[in-house]
Amino acid sequence: MSGASTTYLTKKPVVTIIQDVSVWDAVWIMAQRGFRRLPVVDEDSRLVGIITATDLVRRLSSVSSADGVSEALNHRVADVMTREVAYVSMDQRLLDAVRMMVDRRVGGVPVVNGEGRVRGIVTERDVVHVFTDKICGVKVSDLMTKEVVTAEPSMRIIDALKLMVESGFRRLPIVEDGNLVGMATVMDMIRLLAANRSKPSRTVWEALSKDIIEIATPNVVTVRGNRDVGEAAELMMEFRIGALPVLNGGKLIGIITERDFFKLLKPIIHK
Structure with a gap:
């Protein structure tokens, strides 16, 4: 294929x-x-x-x-x-x-x-779907991004948006007292804007000024760092999501995304 x-x-x-x-x-x-x-x-x-x-x-x-x-x-x-x-x-x-x-x-x-x-x-x-058989043999913790940018539940949506742009990430894990309590993405923000599409600009601004936790996904699909990346890929395809927070002992230690899997495809890409 x-x-x-x-x-x-x-x-x-x-x-x-x-x-x-x-x-x-x-x-x-x-x-x-x-x-x-x-x-x-x-x-x-x-x-x-x-x-x-x-x-x-x-x-x-x-x-x-x-x-x-x-x-x-x-x-x-x-x-x-x-x-x-x-x-x-x-x-x-x-x-x-x-x-x-x-x-x-x-x-x-x-x-x-x-x-x-x-x-x-x-x-x-x-790409992940086609090359599923190539995405394996490596622990999640070896492929994930370790320096994760996170937000607190009380951060304003507009400030979380700015943090995403500054850090270059499309997703923000929401952490409180060291525990993962949600995940916010650029698409969450797009859906918020769409819900306020026909409303006055002031109403849109008020929506953007609310706490990020209000639009975040609360029940986040996660993966443990000691699992094979193939399991992470299967979870992403099953739940149709592009990233998984990585946990160790219930604490956030990283995040793995569809793009991270591309690292495993380098031998094929550069043939």
């Missing part, structure tokens, strides 16, 4: 967005469809950019008032999207897509046909 072309991935649904619609529309589509990246297309469905949940969160990271919310989000998608998109063609191999993701440090690449029209997308989750 690793040597196959990306064509088979065009059979899975891909959601795109037109460049002339509003950023609020992007927020709504991401929240409703559960995708954190949307290829941006022109009126002929040709790829012209990409917009991600992280892009939207980054725009909010400097906001300090209700007026700032309007300034950050009342734009066209074309004004905020990434124009230099990493992509692959339908006749390229899946490994080419993986190399592109590693080289460009992105979590997904659109698949286009000969006319540049979007026909699919390859994501980190797709």
Whole structure:
């Protein structure tokens, strides 16, 4: 399968967005469809950019008032999207897509046909699914990120958002008295924005000023550090999540993500 072309991935649904619609529309589509990246297309469905949940969160990271919310989000998608998109063609191999993701440090690449029209997308989750048999033989504690950025339950959502942007992480474990009590992600923030889509900017700002624990997932799926990474990969696929906090004796010692598994694929990627 690793040597196959990306064509088979065009059979899975891909959601795109037109460049002339509003950023609020992007927020709504991401929240409703559960995708954190949307290829941006022109009126002929040709790829012209990409917009991600992280892009939207980054725009909010400097906001300090209700007026700032309007300034950050009342734009066209074309004004905020990434124009230099990493992509692959339908006749390229899946490994080419993986190399592109590693080289460009992105979590997904659109698949286009000969006319540049979007026909699919390859994501980190797709890669983990295809290479499941290669993700094994290493302890979770040897592959995880050990320096975990965390938040306290009482941290404001807007401050947690800024912390994510500053640290470069899409997820924040919520820790109280050394115990893991929740997990907040950029998609939690996207869903919060979508829920307040038609409301005044002041209401959106008030929502962003609440405690992060209010939007965090309380019952977090975790893995122990002494388990094989294959078990971690299976848990991620079973629960359709991209990361697992790593515990030892009930205490948080790290976090492992889909992207961490790419480290095990280096021998294959660089063949």
